[in-house]
Amino acid sequence: MQRSDVSLTALLLLLALVSVGCGGNARPAGGSKGPSPTTSVPTMEFATVSEALVALTSAYSENRKLEIRGIEEWLKTRSDSAVEELSRVALDDQAPLPQRLIACRAMARIGSSAVPSLVQLTQHSTEQLKYRAAESLSIVSPHDARSVEALRELLQRDDSRLKGYAIRGLGQAGSLAKDSVPDLVAILNDYAQPDSIRNDAKLALRRIDPRRDLTGIEKD
Secondary structure, eight states: OOOHHHHHHHHHHHOOOHTTTTHHHHHHHHGGOOOOOTSSSOOOOOOSSSHHHHHHHHHTTOHHHHHHHHHHHHHHHHHHHHHHHHHHHHHTTOOOOOHHHHHHHHHHHGGGGGGGHHHHTTTTTSSSHHHHHHHHTOOOOOOOOOHHHHHHHHHSSSOOHHHHHEOOOOOOOOGGGGHHHHHHHHHHTTTEEEEEEEHHHHHHHHHHHHOOOOOOOOOO
């Protein structure tokens, strides 16, 4: 394996394992408890979004979690302008793949203004990019009507991995995703679906509407 391939593999693995922005159940690799909750996130300043993305890529490569959070917080303050630049990089086939994947992840931290760009990226021909965009849609913070609608549309795709991200995202959205309950109940009761998808649907239903039983019938 070439050295560049090793570096790319290592960074992609880190993106999969790093706990920043990956939901409440994610844990640091190697069983580490990570930084103390009292450790403050550093205040970061950058001249441009491009400069911040370069710094974010470097921080991911060395798993510097607090720095990652600080950079993502700075990007969040730039909102639409950050989304525009991050989306441009993510769609640029000449840009390094790790940087494109990190741009997708960073958009999730910005919020619902990133949703249209992430939806576009879920249709990309590069599988790693497509699935990273779907994962980012599932962890957009905070969820709102726009992100929930995007996840509901993603739920209809004929791709079990995309469907899984959509289901988990709807579960994270909680009661905001109540209109997706019929679709999730149908998935839960469809034994042709993979067990992992049905289990995700079950968990999502419990989070969206705790009063439903496993077949979608209201409890007394």
